[in-house]
Amino acid sequence: MRKTDFNLVIQALKKFDTFLIASHENPDGDAIGAMLACGLALEKMRKRVTLFSPDPLPENLRFLPGSAKIISRLQEKKFDAIIVLDASDIKRLRLNLSGLRYQALINIDHHPQKKPFGDLRLVAPNASSASEIAYLLIKNLVDLNAAMATCLLTGIFTDTGSFQHANTSPYTMEIAAHLMKTGANLNKIARATYQNKSLSALKVWGLALARVKQDRKKGVTLSAITQKDLKEIGAKQEDLEGVVNVINSAAGTKYALLLLEQKGNKIRASLRSEKGRGVDVGRIAERYGGGGHALASGFTIKGRLAWKKGSG
Structure with a gap:
C-alpha cells in the first residue's frame, strides 16, 4: 500500500459529500464490517452515505x-464518489455503474487484482482484510467509537478465521487490541458469527463433512452440496460459511475444495490451503475466471453438480 495512494483516498473522503459504499455478492463479515464502519465514520463527518450489497445480509451479521x-436495490443514481470494498473483481458488485453519475470510483481491497479498477486505488494484499485497511483510513479521519470498532473487529476476526489464518500478522493483533480497548466485544462477536448456528446449518455442515473425499495423490480434499440438499434440509447458502476451513484441516490435505451448486445453473467453488503446503489456490481459481489469495480463493462456473449416491 503506497503512502501516496493512501493520502489521495484520505483527501477524497474529506472532499466529497455524498457516497455510495458497495461490496461484493454473497457478502461476508469483512465486506459488511468494513462497509458499516466506513459508513459510520463518514456520517460522523456529516457526509451523506448509501450502503449497498447485491445480496441480503447473512443472519449472523445482523x-x-x-x-x-x-x-439491495439502488434507487438514487447520483453520488460524489463510490467506494468499493473487498471486491477483487468489479463484476462481483452486480451494480450497473454506467447507469450512475459520480466523480470518483474508489477501490479499497486486500486481494490481488488481475484487472485493477477505480480512479483511486488502495489495494494492500499483505493486509489481513479490507477492514484492516478501513481501520487505517478511519483513524486518520475521525475518533473511533465502539460501533465502528465492533464492525471492524468483526471483519478482521472473520477474515482471519478467528486469528488462525496465515494472514494474521502481529500488526493485525495490535489493531484488534485497540478495537477491543475502544469498545468492541470480541466474545459477543465470536458468539454471533461462529457460535450461534441454526439446526439447519449444523445439518448441512454434517452432510458436507460426511461427503468429504480425498485424493492423496493430488493432495485435494473436497466435498459438494447441491441446491436439492439445501432445499431438503431447509438451509441457506450462507449456512456453509466456514465449512471449507474444517475440510482444509484434514490430515494429508494440500488444499481443500468445496463445491456449492447455486441457482441459475452455476457452481461456486471455495478453495483453502495453508503455508508450507506448496499450493497457490489463487492461481487455481484464476484458471476458472476467479481469484483471491494464495491460501484462500474462489471462482464461479456454469453448470450443475451431479453428486451421485455413494459418491461420498
Missing part, C-alpha cells in the same frame, strides 16, 4: 451497528 441501513 447484530452489527447500522446493518439495517444496507439496501
Whole structure:
C-alpha cells in the first residue's frame, strides 16, 4: 500500500459529500464490517452515505451497528464518489455503474487484482482484510467509537478465521487490541458469527463433512452440496460459511475444495490451503475466471453438480 495512494483516498473522503459504499455478492463479515464502519465514520463527518450489497445480509451479521441501513436495490443514481470494498473483481458488485453519475470510483481491497479498477486505488494484499485497511483510513479521519470498532473487529476476526489464518500478522493483533480497548466485544462477536448456528446449518455442515473425499495423490480434499440438499434440509447458502476451513484441516490435505451448486445453473467453488503446503489456490481459481489469495480463493462456473449416491 503506497503512502501516496493512501493520502489521495484520505483527501477524497474529506472532499466529497455524498457516497455510495458497495461490496461484493454473497457478502461476508469483512465486506459488511468494513462497509458499516466506513459508513459510520463518514456520517460522523456529516457526509451523506448509501450502503449497498447485491445480496441480503447473512443472519449472523445482523447484530452489527447500522446493518439495517444496507439496501439491495439502488434507487438514487447520483453520488460524489463510490467506494468499493473487498471486491477483487468489479463484476462481483452486480451494480450497473454506467447507469450512475459520480466523480470518483474508489477501490479499497486486500486481494490481488488481475484487472485493477477505480480512479483511486488502495489495494494492500499483505493486509489481513479490507477492514484492516478501513481501520487505517478511519483513524486518520475521525475518533473511533465502539460501533465502528465492533464492525471492524468483526471483519478482521472473520477474515482471519478467528486469528488462525496465515494472514494474521502481529500488526493485525495490535489493531484488534485497540478495537477491543475502544469498545468492541470480541466474545459477543465470536458468539454471533461462529457460535450461534441454526439446526439447519449444523445439518448441512454434517452432510458436507460426511461427503468429504480425498485424493492423496493430488493432495485435494473436497466435498459438494447441491441446491436439492439445501432445499431438503431447509438451509441457506450462507449456512456453509466456514465449512471449507474444517475440510482444509484434514490430515494429508494440500488444499481443500468445496463445491456449492447455486441457482441459475452455476457452481461456486471455495478453495483453502495453508503455508508450507506448496499450493497457490489463487492461481487455481484464476484458471476458472476467479481469484483471491494464495491460501484462500474462489471462482464461479456454469453448470450443475451431479453428486451421485455413494459418491461420498
